[in-house]
Amino acid sequence: MRPGPTRQAVGQARDILSTFRLFFTPEIEDIILEMTNLEGVRKYGARGDGDDGDDDHRRHYADDHENHENHEDRDRGAARRPLESDGLHRPESLQRVWDKWVERLPLLYNPGPDVTVDEQLVPFRGRCPFRQYIPSKPAKYGIKTWVACDSKSSYAWKMQVYTGKATCGGPEKNQGMRVVLDLTQGLRGHNVTCDNFFTSYELARQLLTRNVTVVGTVRKNKPELPQALLASKDRLLFSSKFAFTSTTALVSYLAKKNKNVLLLSTLHTEAHVSRRQDKKPAIVLDYNSNKGGVDNLDKVIGTYSCRRMTARWPLVIFHNILDVSSYNAFVIWRELNPTWMPGKRNKRRVFLEQLGKALVTPFIQRRARLPRTEASAALVKAVQRATYRDQPPADHAPQHRTTQHHRPKHPTPHNPQ
Template sequence: MGPKGPRGRRGEGSKGRRAEGPKEQAIERIIVDMTNLQGVRKYGDGWRPMDSTDLRAYVGLLILAGVYRSRGEAAASLWDAESGRTVFRATMPLKAFHKYSRLLRFDDRQSRPARLATDRLAAVREVWDLWEERLQALYNPGPEVTVDEQLVPFRGRCPFRQYIPSKPAKYGIKSWVACDAKSSYAWKMQVYTGKAAGGCPEKNQGARVVLDLTEGLPTGHNVTCDNFFTSYELGQRLLERNLTMVGTVRKNKPELPPALLQSKGRQVSSSRFAFTPTATLVSYLAKRNKNVLLLSTRHAEPDVSDRRDRKPALILDYNCNKGGVDNLDKVVGTYSCRRMTARWPLVIFHNILDVSSYNAFVIWREINPDWMPGKRNKRRVFLEQLGKALVKPLIQRRQRLPRTEAASALVKVIRGERVSAEDRPQARERAAGPAAAAAPAAPLGASKRKRCQGYEIGNSHIPQAVRSSGSKSSDSESSSGADMAGDYEDWMCDDYQDNCQEDYTHNRDTPGADMEDTRDQEAETSPRSPDSLVDYDIYDSEESDYEVHTQDVDSEQLYSEQVDDEEVVYCEEVYGEEVDTGAVVECEEVDDDEVVDYATFVARPKNHIFGDEGLQRHPGVTDARHNV
């Protein structure tokens, strides 16, 4: 088994920019060529060809939009001269961003029908395969590997869209993922494209997925998976590759001995073990009439912990390593670059960017363990630097300056030109004086979308837009002048750690010990035989020398959900955007062209989606009705 971490020699100069490999260049060339081909077909001679600098700047803006927690925000507001971010206007016009989003392609659309006959992923297959190969070449996973599923939210038209009611998004594109259990680095991924052409369900799909995702994995690793994948046959086939397996088992498996399925007459927190020469089965009674079954080819002894719940060591190992993919979903969703789209290939491309940016952060953290010690906002700073590094070449080659003064000043700074004091946003604010600051803001125009608008009660000023959750005010855009000045100062700051005094709060990037397994797969239809198909030696902890301490433990606690340090509230009235605790937001319900009703609410901290009782009307604001 090779050492964990990035592949290659960590010699001198490893912190510098690494030369691009042929696969990165191939992926970039495919996207640029296919997008230009589609642009010529759409606009003819009016299409200005895209190059690699344009593509990287477009990707950089997507990453920055995710860093600023603007996933659900309209692109027009990001480019807004008053409330937007200066870096967006300084990089490219809004029309160019929309044009790239509409025309971005990953294959030749005219030759696609022939490939769709045999491959449902034909629209992105070439890019996906090249990208997936690159994941394995850049990182050696640790001794613990987790295999699970990932659901990317999507409700548009897609021939292999899945419905999983236990997932938060419920509808989306499902992928099988093998990742490092500790760092959550996505080592191998496979998109599930639905049933075969004949319509018959695939037999032993779970075993096939694990074998595919662990192909090429160095020997000596342990694979942790849940009951959709685990079977005795899979464990034996992994042992042939010198890989071990730990996972929960469904009770309808034919190889299970009847003695382990019985729960009547057993004491709570008791364990029963069954052994073969190569496998170990454990039945743990977490609660009356509820036992949990696990299979392992790694453990050979009936070890039981000294904890009050007397959990076996096999279950404790499973709980420590089962959350790799769940943690990947959490950290990817924190700063996701997903944008609203009706094209499923673009959804897959956004997920590629999210996973790639997190994998890059993992590699950077492994190579530079002393980078920003003691800080919890490392990933946010890394992504912000990554996004700005991608957009910088396009800003430098801009021939015309943007119209807004702040964006123009930012372009001059990046080009290395001298910026006069009068051009800086802070200087203009000071020159305007307190009279300009006290002037009321101009009313926003009517919109056909629901918006969260600023509101002022007493002496407390509420932000123009509430776009972030679970973060301090430095992550939000408190005012238009502060936004422009903040972007300007970020570019002037060379060292985020020493010079930039930003203290962002951020969810932990390391997987927790107890992550909820929310899988809701179809139960297998194969009937269970009353007699086991495998001969086991039964070992009962009740009849052994172990002392069993009875404790009323719910079996659901085995998969308890990890709780973040900060409570995050979700408000459906604001298009599902996350709202800071105590923030006052104005919600407009729009029906066609008429504003029916709006009111101001105070968000209370909740751990679930707001219902009617979760919204409190602010005492200083009354309801109002008006027409657009």
């Protein structure tokens, strides 16, 4: 794998909008439109115009719903978003979108040499059969997803939604190992960084069969750990102890008094300790530099997000799909256009602003009713005026100068004979 955008992404990412649409293929849009129209039939009745095969009419319930909500919600100053009421709140509909979407992620970007596997908690406090409580996360309650991302760019390369414990046969055994093996399928020559929920000697052994190494913290209750590494009494602060097999290195580092940190690595083969004041081993330094890939993804998504209050958990997942897609698109756009906005620190904000305008402009251009608020109405008028100026007249056709003033008011059809 050559790190960065794939050949497919390079060939199709012509501008910001087309880069975002890499993640929303016409097939995915068709599913969303189909579910929206089904909900429209359920709520408003069949339209009966017989033109469902036409693209414009396939969108009619989304448009009608927008106009209907605009009319109903004018007193509240803003219309509800169409997706809040469409068929995507049905789990089976979302599953179809999710399956198609996650297929796109690894097709568009190749991760660099370091990959991070960790959990992501999408905030949600409503009813959901697999809602999680994680006190260490800022949101504490939400829907958990497993993510494998590029450690440097935080591009989300593969994802899975955690749907709760297995209902038959008891809880899943070795779940952490299974998750890492699933999310790293297809990688070769990479190193995976993960925390002690995932790391085990068996995981390291299986990854090596794929030519993938691992660096991760280890829980102290693992049976494969030697007792000499577990003891921390009478040890010097910042001291390290190592143990090796032919393929694996273990290190015990005393970061604080009575705080023994254990790490496993198949990337390192020597007991190298840095010359820093804290004398951290190379294994610890490499782990610290790559462990935050998914945490950074959470941070940037939380800064600029399309999430909205909703009681429907499928919409929470769909909002996360939009957030991850917009960030992944930004990563691809930035790497394909390294000279775009040089020296600017708010590139992602500008990217999202331009993407939002590109997405909504076609709908503003054909909007029949003006919003109630003055600022919104002025924006719609400005966009529609600019569109009208840019469009040539309907009868604009080149004609010979000598016949221009003699054109009949009601021209007859041209006879090729």
